[in-house]
Amino acid sequence: MRLKPKAESGGYVDGAWWPHSPDLTAELPDLLAVLTVRxxxxxxxxxxxxxxxxxxxQLTVGDRVIRLDAYPFEVWNTMYIFGRDTGMIxxxxxPSATDEELAHAALMAAVTPEPAALS
Structure with a gap:
């Protein structure tokens, strides 16, 4: 997983995640543990x-029950994670089956700042 720095704003996504498998309930606990920090x-x-x-x-992680909502986004393979107290990511x-080089490039592209618009 890669995230943009917290202070950086702009762009649609805050980062990218390359899970190991297509099993959401197996993959989410580790991701959510990391995102809980933010x-x-x-x-x-x-x-x-x-x-x-x-x-x-729903998924129980530790002592928390997390609601899981499937939604067919127009922007394919998007995930929204909502914090109870502060915002969302x-x-x-x-996709887990993506070639390693392509996955790495996609992870890096998601967190690379977009160039400033020319005046």
């Missing part, structure tokens, strides 16, 4: 079901 307690994940095997409507999800 978002605080996480209460909801909205994901594009096209890239995942079927998942339940939007991730571009790179």
């Amino acid at each position: 978002l605080g307690p996480i209460w909801r994940v909205v994901y594009d079901p096209a890239g995942w095997s079927q998942a339940p409507q 939007v991730l571009r999800v790179i």
Whole structure:
């Protein structure tokens, strides 16, 4: 996973994630543990079901129940992670079967600042 620096704004996505498998319930706990540092307690994940095997409507991680909502986004492979107290993070999800070089390039592209517009 790669995230833009917290202070950086702009662009649609905040980072990218390349999970090991298409099993959402197996992959989410580690991702959410990392994102909790930035978002605080996480209460909801909205994901594009096209890239995942079927998942339940909620997932228990530790002592927290996290709502899982499948939504067919127009922007393919997008995931929204909502913190209970502060904001959300939007991730571009790179399919688990993606070639390693392509996945690495996509991870880096998601966090590379866009060039400033010319005046």
